[in-house]
Amino acid sequence: MPTVRFHLNGAETEIEADPDRSLLDILRGQIGMTGPHFGCGAGECGACNVIIGDHAVPACDTPLWSVAGKDVTTIEGLGTIERPHPLQRAFITEQALQCGYCVSGILMSAAALLKRNSSPTSREVKEALDRNLCRCGSHNRMVRAVLRAAEEMAAG
Amino acid sequence: MNQQAPDPSPPKLPVSLAANPRLSSWLKFSSDGQVAVSPGKVEIGQGIVTALAQIAADELDIDLSRVQMVRASTTASPNEGVTSGSLSIQQSGRALRHACAEVRRIFLQQAAERLGVGVDALDVEDGTISGPGNVRTSYWELADDVSLDRDATPGVTPKAVTSRTLAGHSVQRVDIPDKVLGRPRFIHDQALPGMLHGRVLRPEDARARLLELREDGARAVAGLVAIVRDGSFTGVVSETEPGAELAVQALRKGATWSDGDLLPDEGDLPSFLKSQPAESTIIDKKTATSPGAAARTIRRQYTRPYIAHASIAPSCAMAQWEGDRIHVWTHSQGVYLLRADLALVLKLPVENITVEHMEGAGCYGHNAADDVALDAVLLAKAAGGRPVRVQWSRQGEMSDAPFGAAMAIEIEADLDAQGEIVGWRHAIWSNGHAARPGRAAQPALLAGFELANPFPRMISTNPPQANGGGGDRNSIPLYDFPSWQIESHRLTTMPIRTSALRTLGAQGNVFAIESFIDELAAERGEDPVAFRLRHLRDERAKDVIRAAATRARWKPEKQPGIGHGIGFARYKNTGAYCAAIAEIESAEEISVRKLTLAVDVGETINPDGVINQIEGGAIQATSWVLKERVRFDHRRITSTNWTEYPILRFSEVPDVEVEIIQRPDIDPVGAGEAAHGPVTAAIANAVFDALGVRVRHLPVTRDSIIAAMELTS
Ligand code: FES
Ligand code: FES
Numbered sequence: 001m002p003t004v005r006f007h008l009n010g011a012e013t014e015i016e017a018d019p020d021r022s023l024l025d026i027l028r029g030q031i032g033m034t035g036p037h038f039g040c041g042a043g044e045c046g047a048c049n050v051i052i053g054d055h056a057v058p059a060c061d062t063p064l065w066s067v068a069g070k071d072v073t074t075i076e077g078l079g080t081i082e083r084p085h086p087l088q089r090a091f092i093t094e095q096a097l098q099c100g101y102c103v104s105g106i107l108m109s110a111a112a113l114l115k116r117n118s119s120p121t122s123r124e125v126k127e128a129l130d131r132n133l134c135r136c137g138s139h140n141r142m143v144r145a146v147l148r149a150a151e152e153m154a155a156g
Numbered sequence: 157m158n159q160q161a162p163d164p165s166p167p168k169l170p171v172s173l174a175a176n177p178r179l180s181s182w183l184k185f186s187s188d189g190q191v192a193v194s195p196g197k198v199e200i201g202q203g204i205v206t207a208l209a210q211i212a213a214d215e216l217d218i219d220l221s222r223v224q225m226v227r228a229s230t231t232a233s234p235n236e237g238v239t240s241g242s243l244s245i246q247q248s249g250r251a252l253r254h255a256c257a258e259v260r261r262i263f264l265q266q267a268a269e270r271l272g273v274g275v276d277a278l279d280v281e282d283g284t285i286s287g288p289g290n291v292r293t294s295y296w297e298l299a300d301d302v303s304l305d306r307d308a309t310p311g312v313t314p315k316a317v318t319s320r321t322l323a324g325h326s327v328q329r330v331d332i333p334d335k336v337l338g339r340p341r342f343i344h345d346q347a348l349p350g351m352l353h354g355r356v357l358r359p360e361d362a363r364a365r366l367l368e369l370r371e372d373g374a375r376a377v378a379g380l381v382a383i384v385r386d387g388s389f390t391g392v393v394s395e396t397e398p399g400a401e402l403a404v405q406a407l408r409k410g411a412t413w414s415d416g417d418l419l420p421d422e423g424d425l426p427s428f429l430k431s432q433p434a435e436s437t438i439i440d441k442k443t444a445t446s447p448g449a450a451a452r453t454i455r456r457q458y459t460r461p462y463i464a465h466a467s468i469a470p471s472c473a474m475a476q477w478e479g480d481r482i483h484v485w486t487h488s489q490g491v492y493l494l495r496a497d498l499a500l501v502l503k504l505p506v507e508n509i510t511v512e513h514m515e516g517a518g519c520y521g522h523n524a525a526d527d528v529a530l531d532a533v534l535l536a537k538a539a540g541g542r543p544v545r546v547q548w549s550r551q552g553e554m555s556d557a558p559f560g561a562a563m564a565i566e567i568e569a570d571l572d573a574q575g576e577i578v579g580w581r582h583a584i585w586s587n588g589h590a591a592r593p594g595r596a597a598q599p600a601l602l603a604g605f606e607l608a609n610p611f612p613r614m615i616s617t618n619p620p621q622a623n624g625g626g627g628d629r630n631s632i633p634l635y636d637f638p639s640w641q642i643e644s645h646r647l648t649t650m651p652i653r654t655s656a657l658r659t660l661g662a663q664g665n666v667f668a669i670e671s672f673i674d675e676l677a678a679e680r681g682e683d684p685v686a687f688r689l690r691h692l693r694d695e696r697a698k699d700v701i702r703a704a705a706t707r708a709r710w711k712p713e714k715q716p717g718i719g720h721g722i723g724f725a726r727y728k729n730t731g732a733y734c735a736a737i738a739e740i741e742s743a744e745e746i747s748v749r750k751l752t753l754a755v756d757v758g759e760t761i762n763p764d765g766v767i768n769q770i771e772g773g774a775i776q777a778t779s780w781v782l783k784e785r786v787r788f789d790h791r792r793i794t795s796t797n798w799t800e801y802p803i804l805r806f807s808e809v810p811d812v813e814v815e816i817i818q819r820p821d822i823d824p825v826g827a828g829e830a831a832h833g834p835v836t837a838a839i840a841n842a843v844f845d846a847l848g849v850r851v852r853h854l855p856v857t858r859d860s861i862i863a864a865m866e867l868t869s
Binding site: 036037 | 328331333335467468469519774798799804805
């Protein structure tokens, strides 16, 4: 089996696997990192989103070989209970979810947005999250939470 | 105000507690300062666990952080049936409140004895019991001496509403931190030691039978452990998840299926629904004492399509055999009910089966959660005692899970010479809206219909009106029409599998009634809000309508391309009151810009939780109305992915404002299903306001508007 090397949540990572397998399979299966969720396996729902470089992408639609040498961030790398990301704090404050299955992917899309644009409008947030589906109808709270996080980050 | 009467005497136990009176099945105290609370209801993304924890903490006088909520399991939890129908707070909440009040008293009695003071002199603060002269002990100190292995007794009085400190306040949900940190909280994220992975192969054509299966392709896939076949049920077990995926793909290539059953014409659902054999029931009849003379009769027909649960996660379960005992992990809404059906299929006593709940993605009724559990159990038979995790595909989730039933609804109104309603007839044609497991002598689980010795396919039925009804839910008007007749025709054939989806028939019926009312008001040139208020007697109903109207500044000035509409219902006619006002914009497509809602759920335990649920329901309903419709041709379901079955996206979501009318003295009811009907009608009525066309067939799309325009012209 070929080896693929990349940075996962800041750590040097070496994976021996068929390079055509999806990043999601590798993360959830081989590595046991279950934050990115499986929703459709077809790049249609965003439940599996991770950040590669500066962009949020569906891990289910990303072959392992394509992340060689790149930085991959999953929800696990976004923050911890001791040091949550401002987005995670804001989602708690706004109680911005119902079931929360979609939320790890949504947080990654939002985090990628805030990297590019530190003070988005609510319209920009909605656009950035438009490829993420939420079946429970928690959208508006999530948008509010992203705006709150942006403000908090701006205030330092 | 016509508030509900307080609990009738003589005292009775709340229903759930009467069915599960053992206090120890609800509560366990430990000496380290924690209380384990075991409700029979489960978290399905509605925040119920937090609301129940609030109730327990309140009644016991302890800090919320001391409450550990236990997941439901058939080993120990009270059997509370199914978590559905917005009944969790009503049933579980009341039972828990009562149990906690009694347990508090038991502890106080024990403390009084130990401390040598009277019970009435004692106080509890965060579990510490203190009395005059600075004597003190605590639940935790007494935990080992107090046995809760006794039955609850009626007549305990829970705290007065005014002395509850937590209920009525927004608290943060206990499950949210894990979820935003991406911790493994869902069943999908669990890995049991030695776990294998299973996948099931199902036909694409509806109900096709498996004629032949060549296994060589699948056998060649690395990691394969077993291929299972029993009749038309077949699947694979593999060491790895990708291995299971590959093997099931190979198995698909090796499978030969019979022709499937013929599906109805999706483009003409009313003709199909009205031509099928059906069981007809008069749901309600009201006869006028002095009937007014009908000058004319207006008849309208409404339809709603099949709607998919389309949970964001495909259903998942794990199962492990040990000899003739089986342990199942599931996100089913009813662990005991699933167990009952598993027992029927496996022909095992229920004692041999343990069913344990784990959270899944948001659940809006009877989806595939139970089906996949049986799949896992059947595949695990070939796993030599190792646990097997089975997950459905997106395609399976969109085509094999039960759908919310399509409905055709016809309403006729007799109007007198002044245009006042003197007679009202409402008829519904629909499959039943309930085929849940655990309620019949035959199982309701999909694989059960596919075995070599199959069980008959369950035909959905409707719960009785006393339980809120099914296809007929919310079909009895709350308006004061002098006479009416409500009739329900439940199909006795079922080419497309249906079962409970949020609101059952209420969404369709409220859409029909509220659209028609709106039309009749418009015909008279009367304001639709005023018309409704004039025909309602219930002050709580009028209050939500007035509150929504005030908040939305009814009626905003007319602008080109913008429309406003209202919808109202009291869910199940006995639950939450909700009025919705929609503001829509008509351009290329219809978009909903804003929804303003007012709700009355009685006492609100966690107001922010209620707002969250109403908001979620309103947005989901908007998605149903603007986008959703299960697609099929004569052979198979074709809307098997998110492109073919689109749901509302972030950029399409309306602003939602929710106003809660607090009624602390009235028992709380659920909020999860209150908004769907009113929002549906409000949007349709707003479309009329903007365009002057009545769309009577859901979903409201460009096509349905054009069709409606053609019909009018
Ligand atoms: S699971 Fe990757 S986009 Fe849906
Ligand atoms: S919160 Fe349930 S799918 Fe988004």
